[in-house]
Amino acid sequence: MNMPREEETGERADAPYGENRRKGRLSEMAGRRKGGEMLEVSDLTKKYGKNLAADHIGFTVPDGRIGILLGPNGAGKSTVIKSIAGLLRYKGTIRIQGRDAVSLEAKRRFAYVPELPYMYDALTVREHLEFITRAYGVDAAEEEVRRLLGRFELTDKQDKLGNELSKGMMQKVSICCALITKPEVILLDEPMVGLDPAAIRELKEVILERRADGCTILISTHMLEMVKELWDVTFVMDRGRIVGTYPREAVADEDLEALYFSVTGQENGKDGR
Numbered sequence: 712m713n714m715p716r717e718e719e720t721g722e723r724a725d726a727p728y729g730e731n732r733r734k735g736r737l738s739e740m741a742g743r744r745k746g747g748e749m750l751e752v753s754d755l756t757k758k759y760g761k762n763l764a765a766d767h768i769g770f771t772v773p774d775g776r777i778g779i780l781l782g783p784n785g786a787g788k789s790t791v792i793k794s795i796a797g798l799l800r801y802k803g804t805i806r807i808q809g810r811d812a813v814s815l816e817a818k819r820r821f822a823y824v825p826e827l828p829y830m831y832d833a834l835t836v837r838e839h840l841e842f843i844t845r846a847y848g849v850d851a852a853e854e855e856v857r858r859l860l861g862r863f864e865l866t867d868k869q870d871k872l873g874n875e876l877s878k879g880m881m882q883k884v885s886i887c888c889a890l891i892t893k894p895e896v897i898l899l900d901e902p903m904v905g906l907d908p909a910a911i912r913e914l915k916e917v918i919l920e921r922r923a924d925g926c927t928i929l930i931s932t933h934m935l936e937m938v939k940e941l942w943d944v945t946f947v948m949d950r951g952r953i954v955g956t957y958p959r960e961a962v963a964d965e966d967l968e969a970l971y972f973s974v975t976g977q978e979n980g981k982d983g984r
């Protein structure tokens with residue numbers, strides 16, 4: 712879930728709750744872009760002790776496109792996404808719309824759906840959405856909240872507490888919390904894992920709708936199957952490095968699969984690398 716940070720809520724204390732600070736933002740995006748692609752990562756390096764989890768990573772997701780970080784378990788995908796989300800200390804530069812990702816201006820523009828959803832035990836599903844919209848200063852109409860809950864089959868769960876939800880339900884709430892803030896950039900870490908088929912289909916539709924609205928999206932996954940109809944550019948990661956960058960216009964799905972196996976060396980099965 713894209714949890715608000717203390718300094719973010721503090722920064723927004725000057726605006727009354729419910730003020731629609733993002734109204735019309737997506738339609739204004741083109742006019743306000745100040746040069747630079749929407750999401751740029753350069754020379755990102757992250758070590759856990761001696762383990763180099765991200766090794767001079769560089770990539771760009773262009774405005775209004777869907778980028779996929781594809782790689783085997785332990786490749787470093789979550790490390791990259793968490794770094795962009797500001798959850799890790801790292802070396803290198805990450806820019807959102809030309810702004811340093813650690814700045815509040817940048818943080819306001821993105822939403823993050825973590826691999827493992829986090830819920831507040833004492834808040835109901837609906838209260839999670841209310842909390843997040845207030846913290847972000849976003850005006851979400853009742854109809855919008857109702858529609859979102861309906862799309863993810865949470866309508867009859869809206870009064871359940873965070874600790875009364877199944878893992879899949881938590882994941883859906885986490886996705887709803889990200890979407891309700893009307894972000895310009897959405898970071899999704901293995902978002903399909905734990906979701907039922909209906910929710911996966913809904914999430915894919917939402918992702919395509921948001922792209923059509925001009926949103927820039929980065930999804931990490933180890934399952935190419937899950938993102939086949941979504942990707943505009945795929946970055947294949949392996950052992951902390953980007954080992955291939957493939958734009959949709961240059962590579963078909965089948966070719967991408969073959970390329971994936973060849974660049975990650977997984978084609979031999981087990982650990983034939």
Ligand code: ATP
Binds near residue numbers: 759782789790
């Ligand atoms: P998966 O598909 O399994 O989720 P991933 O591509 O997201 O994997 P990461 O979670 O980024 O990979 O992990 C990359 C490397 O960093 C792995 O070697 C992992 O063991 C290591 N790592 C990740 N988080 C930590 C941590 N908190 N402390 C120490 N090492 C970590």
